[in-house]
Amino acid sequence: MPIYFYKAKNLEAEEEAGTLEAKNPSELAKILRKKKYFLTYVKEEKEEKKGILSFNLDFFDRFFKVPLAEKLFFTKNLRVMMKTGVSLPRAFKILSRQAKNSKFKQALKTISEKISKGNSLSKSLGFFPEIFSDLYKETLKAGEETGSLEESLKILENQMQREHDLKSKVKTAMAYPMMVLIMTLLIGVFMMIFAVPNLKVAFEELNVQLPLTTKIFLSSADFLMKNWIGFGFFIFILILVLTSYLRTKKGQKTKSKLLLKIPIVSKIIKETNSSLALMILSSLLKAGVPVVRGLEITSGALSNFYFKESLINASKVVEKGGKISDSLKPYKNLYSPMVLEMMEIGEETGETSEILKGLADFYEEEVTNSLDKLSSVIEPILILGIGVIVGFFAISMLQPIFNISKGL
Secondary structure: OEEEEEEOOOOOOEEEEEEEEEHHHHHHHHHHHHHOEEEEEEEEEEOOOOOOHHHHHHHHHHHOOOOHEEEEEHOOOHHHHOOOOOOOOHHHHHHHHHOOOOHHHHHHHHHHHHOOEEEEEHHOOOOOOOOOOOOOOHHHHHHHHHOHHHHHHHHHHHHHHHHHHHHHHHHHHHHHHHHHHHHHHHHHHHHOOOOOHHHHHHHHOOOOOOOHHHHHHHHHHHHHHHHHHHHHHHHHHHHHHHHHHHHHHHHHHHHHHHHHOOOOHHHHHHHHHHHEEEEEEEHHHOOOOOOOHHHHHHHHHHHHHHHHHHHHHHHHHHHHHOOOHHHHHHHHHOOOOHHHHHHHHHHOOOOHHHHHHOOOOHHHHHHHHHHHHHHHHHHHHHHHHHHHHHHHHHHHHHHHHHHHHHOO
């Protein structure tokens, strides 16, 4: 995407200038309007010519994200380098050599060059919104403005470490049931393609009367054998359409609504999103980011549509002079009474950041406990489900053989 140099003003006539990546000037204007700024001047910056290899990397990198673990490693090393007095351009250049991800490596090199030319760190990071989130940029921007960049990096490091640990726990808990389901599916397809056709030949030779369930299995195996290319193509298209739908606003809303209605899973979704929201908002407030902007950034970091919506609406209420605790009270189905009560206490005592951090710690432990319970519940359900499928298949295939034995 092209990079634009822009100038913009807000309602207080304060001017902001900088560079941002956008598809076109219209999209740039929309991005600025979200920040309460109005575009007054725009000019596309000419990029350096790229080679074929660089072009190919850019094309394929669109489909891959820089892993959170790599960004966490980078943040830790950058903080250490700043503490020892290494200049920012040199630190980015050194860290670009250590980066494993080609997209990240190129981004760090470019950022080093931008800082050397006089751009601030936060504006240089703005060239790569797909790598460095608003949370990352705004935290470092607050650090630059207050002269506490090293402290801001420390806050980011802690927040990213906890986010990484939390997401790893969820992924680990879901890995086992997903593997079991995939293996069951593969074994089922293998049986349909290789085992069932052989049994069909035997039944036809013996001219035996087949039960309905056996006929269903044999017909399914026939269909897979004759139309496996078409069936595979249909599954591929189905996955593609479903994935595309889930990326839309309506799809995200539908997915979020379904997940919030599933027993046990609903509890984990609420606890995970609450923990992330509290954790991120606490980090932003501690770094000195304004509350309204902090709520907007936090909403963008969450996965559930309804949690996102609650924080966006809360930012509008707070912008008009309301409290965070009051703005979230209409969402008692998402946030527990304890969260709302503790937020209110934090606002009254001026310790909102610390109280949010304490709540995030509590919910992080709750997520761990809920995931353990989910694992203990899913395992017997999977075993029972697989047992029913295998038993149904065995009875369907063996029943004709028993009928033959009785006739002898």
